[in-house]
Amino acid sequence: MTATTISPRKIKPTSPFWQWADRHMKWLFISPAVIFVIVLIAFPIGYTVYLSLTDAAGSINRPKDFVGLDNYVHWLTDFERFWPAVGRTAYFTTFAILIELILGLAIALMLRKPFKGQGFVRVLILLPLVATPVAVGMMWLLIFEPSIGFANEVMRWLGLSPQGWISSKEQALNTLIFVDVWQWTPMMVLILLAGLGALPEDPDEAARVDGANAWQRFRHITVPLLMPAIIAAVLLRAIDALKTFDILYTTKGRGGGSNNEVETLNILAYGESFEYSQYGSASALLILFFMLILIVLSLLALARKKGNRV
Amino acid sequence: MSLTQAQRPALQAAVVPQKMRKAPTSRRIMTGLRVLGIIAVVFVLVAPLVWMLLASLKTSLDITNPARTFDFLPTLENYNNVINTQKFLPFILNSFIVAAGATTVALLVGVPAAYAIARFKVTNATAFLLLARVIPGVSLLVPWYYVFSQLGIVGSYGVLILTHIFVTMPLVVAILASFFEGMPLELEESAQVDGLTRIGSFARITLPLATPGIATAAILSFIFSWNNFLFALVLSNQETRTLPVAISNFTAYASVDWGGLMAASVLITVPVMMVALFAQKYVVAGLTAGATKG
Numbered sequence: 001m002t003a004t005t006i007s008p009r010k011i012k013p014t015s016p017f018w019q020w021a022d023r024h025m026k027w028l029f030i031s032p033a034v035i036f037v038i039v040l041i042a043f044p045i046g047y048t049v050y051l052s053l054t055d056a057a058g059s060i061n062r063p064k065d066f067v068g069l070d071n072y073v074h075w076l077t078d079f080e081r082f083w084p085a086v087g088r089t090a091y092f093t094t095f096a097i098l099i100e101l102i103l104g105l106a107i108a109l110m111l112r113k114p115f116k117g118q119g120f121v122r123v124l125i126l127l128p129l130v131a132t133p134v135a136v137g138m139m140w141l142l143i144f145e146p147s148i149g150f151a152n153e154v155m156r157w158l159g160l161s162p163q164g165w166i167s168s169k170e171q172a173l174n175t176l177i178f179v180d181v182w183q184w185t186p187m188m189v190l191i192l193l194a195g196l197g198a199l200p201e202d203p204d205e206a207a208r209v210d211g212a213n214a215w216q217r218f219r220h221i222t223v224p225l226l227m228p229a230i231i232a233a234v235l236l237r238a239i240d241a242l243k244t245f246d247i248l249y250t251t252k253g254r255g256g257g258s259n260n261e262v263e264t265l266n267i268l269a270y271g272e273s274f275e276y277s278q279y280g281s282a283s284a285l286l287i288l289f290f291m292l293i294l295i296v297l298s299l300l301a302l303a304r305k306k307g308n309r310v
Numbered sequence: 311m312s313l314t315q316a317q318r319p320a321l322q323a324a325v326v327p328q329k330m331r332k333a334p335t336s337r338r339i340m341t342g343l344r345v346l347g348i349i350a351v352v353f354v355l356v357a358p359l360v361w362m363l364l365a366s367l368k369t370s371l372d373i374t375n376p377a378r379t380f381d382f383l384p385t386l387e388n389y390n391n392v393i394n395t396q397k398f399l400p401f402i403l404n405s406f407i408v409a410a411g412a413t414t415v416a417l418l419v420g421v422p423a424a425y426a427i428a429r430f431k432v433t434n435a436t437a438f439l440l441l442a443r444v445i446p447g448v449s450l451l452v453p454w455y456y457v458f459s460q461l462g463i464v465g466s467y468g469v470l471i472l473t474h475i476f477v478t479m480p481l482v483v484a485i486l487a488s489f490f491e492g493m494p495l496e497l498e499e500s501a502q503v504d505g506l507t508r509i510g511s512f513a514r515i516t517l518p519l520a521t522p523g524i525a526t527a528a529i530l531s532f533i534f535s536w537n538n539f540l541f542a543l544v545l546s547n548q549e550t551r552t553l554p555v556a557i558s559n560f561t562a563y564a565s566v567d568w569g570g571l572m573a574a575s576v577l578i579t580v581p582v583m584m585v586a587l588f589a590q591k592y593v594v595a596g597l598t599a600g601a602t603k604g
Contacts, residue, residue, distance in 0.1 A: 022507045026430045033423035033483065037438050040476060041445065044453035051452065060459045110347050123590050124352055127359060130586040130593065132537040134554040135575035138561075139362040142568055148374045150361055156376075182358070187597065194598045243446045246539045250558050269448045274544055279452055286449035293444055 052283035064280070071284030081260060081268060082285070086292070088173060088256075089264040093241040093296075096180045097234055103181065104188025104233070109218075111189070112196050125186045133183070133246035140179045141166060141251050166251050172261045179247050184240070188233050195229025196222075231304040238300060242293050245270065265289045359579075366572035373568045388573035398574060400549075401556040405578075407467055408542070408552055409535040412474035416531050419475075420482030421524065425512060427483065428490035442480040447540045450476065455544055465547030473541040478531035485530065485599045489523030490516070522592070529589050530596040533582050553578045 021028055052071055054064040075082045111121065128136070143150045144165035152162035165175045203225065207217045223230075245266050248256060255271050256263030263271075269289060272282035365373055367384040392398045426432055454473060458464045493516065501511035539554040546555055557578060560571045586593050 018507060018509070022509050025508050025512075026426050026432070029422035029426035030430075030432055032419045033479065034438070036419055036475065036479065037442065040454075040472065041438075041442055041450065044450045044457075045445070047453035047456070048449055051456070060456055106347075107351055110344050110351070115344075115348075121348060121352055122594070123587055124356055126586045126590060126593055127583055128355055129597070130533050130537075130582045131359070131579045132539075132554055132575075132582065134537075134539050134557050135362075135579045138557060138571050138575045139358055141561075142365060142373075142572065143358060143361060145568075148376070148568075150379070153376050153379065182354070186355070190594055190598050239444055245447070246554075250539075250561070253561070266446055266448055269446070270540075273448065273452050274455075279456070283449075283452055286446065286452065289446055290444075290449055293446070297444060 048283045048286055051280055052287050054280045056280040056283070057278045059277075067280070071281045072288065074281060075285055075288060081263065084260070085263050085265050085268045088262065089242060089266070089292075092173060092177060092180070092244065092262075092264060093238060095174075096177045096184070096241050096244075097237050099177070099181050100185045100188045100237060101230070101234060103185045104192055105230075107185070107189045108192035108196055109222075111193060125189060128183045129186045129190075131183065134250050136179065136183055137247040137250035140175075140182075140247075144175055169257070169259050169261045172252060172257060176247060176251065176262055179251075180241065180244060183247075184237060187237060191233040191236070192226065192229055195226050195232075198229075199225050228304070231300065235297065235300045235304065238296060239293070242266075242296065265292070362572050362579075363576055365568060366576045368569055370567065370569050388569035389577070391567075391570050392573045392577065396556075396570065396574075398553075398556065398577065401551055401553045402577065404467075404470075404546070404550050405536055405553040408470045408474055408550075409532045411467065411471035412478045412535045413528055413531045415471065416475050416478035416482045417524065417528060420479045420527070421486060421517075421520075424483045424486035425490050425516070427487045439480045439483050442476065447476070451541065451544050458545065464545055465550055467550055469545050470542055470550060470552070473545060474535045474538060476541075477534050477538055481531050481534060481596075482527040485527040485596050486520070486523050488599050489520060489526075493519060525589070526592040526596040526599070529585060529592050533585060533593075536578075536582055 051064075053066060053068060055067045055070075056062070056064045107125075111118065111125075142148075144167075146152060146162060146164050146167055149165070151165055155162050164171055166172050168175075199222070203221050204217055207221050212220070243266055244264065248262050248264060248267055249270070252262045254275055256267045265285070266289070269282055269285045272278045272285060276282075364380070364382075366388050367386070368378070368382050369385055369387060372378040372382045450473075454469075455464065458469050463469050497515050497519070498508075498511045501515045502508065506514065537554065538552075539558070542550075542552040542555045543558070546552060553574075557571070557574045560567065560574065
């Protein structure tokens, strides 16, 4: 026996408490987290469902009346702000993720092979990712400021007419998609780089020997093999993009701007809750929003399962 | 028939056809494009941050003057204004207290949970954690606000820390569950053969070996709590206001003090960026944990 092993004689007989703890280690270890989840997540969701069936509004202590599904009916038939918000949420998420995926894939492929300064570039890529979204919103608000911002200065250099960007009713949502792309494309790059790093090299090599060109190898070898990583990245980004709040709220303020031009479901639900104190109807909206997210995610998860089987 | 030394290179050049001479040219073009592409990416990602930094060092007159984009006299006036007039130091401290508190609790609760998930295959718990990622924060804020208001504790550090754990704990568990799964079982088993209990082998063998994973989880959960805006927007008060909320209040006034706003934005982003620079390996590992496998 070597000196480093613990000899049985040195082990003190364990007390009944520790014996009990050891036998129930699994539950002992997991229960604090489970209790936390129940108290802070499961219970609040249940409470939200309950509030969504009441007319809770105004003061917290005001008595609530049960109104059934009225709040849900209100949202689904009130075309004024609900459906446009659904549309904007879908538009924002779809285009932000599409652009991020295409750029992310291109950048990951560029950064894949080693080059001088690779470490440095990979650090720089992290910077937008960890930057505080509120500060990022403020930074772009100044850059896109119509009269003093850098964006219009560049437009003038290029001989183009200055734009309204975030302050414009038509361009605000697209400009904010650009901001989201700036901040989150690096996330795609990181996940796809990790995915690329785990790819086997043989299929690519075999295709090269068989005379496949770079595009064919990318299209028929790299993309299919990378599919699990692509879907994981899209899934992860979709969860966050659907819920985007910080940059929208800090740049456009309440209601997604004076014309509700960037009002997504999340912004709408926040306003209904904490600006108008319509807790009951806001809760119904949140349940609808939550269901929408679950639908989108199950579709993506389905695609993932299919992708894994192929 | 043998060739003379002089003939050999000439023959090689003739026999080995254009293919070899052509390839380097196209490859050089590709390399050139790749370098240009990388430079463009770096420029687009970094230039706005540099712009923010420059603006924070300008007087309000210089900010509004396009001719003074790069040619200006740097001043620390904006920082002085943010810290001394706007009294930002307490907000920085608040952000720090909340992020540190939420990270500590998330580690205390999350490390054992992650271990149990990894070793005992508690798949239900994984689904729960995924749920925590998916739920919109606003949908928890309404019931939280209701309950915390009735208890009269809205605005306390405790509530802020508690709610930020919603952000930090799923992160800690996700990162560490995949970390523990990657650790060999043999070490623990041999420790148990040598007489350690299961909890003993976890505390004395596994935990010390998991330090890199715990560091990753701690760094990322600190960053995410530090950056969180929504919860403190509703649940903090004058005294406990965190940095993101304080910054968002800047635009509430009629005329925006751009210099001050940029200085405040630099103050909030610099700490997380420093962490990211020095702990790059951990940050990357944490952000991609769980995303790349299965």
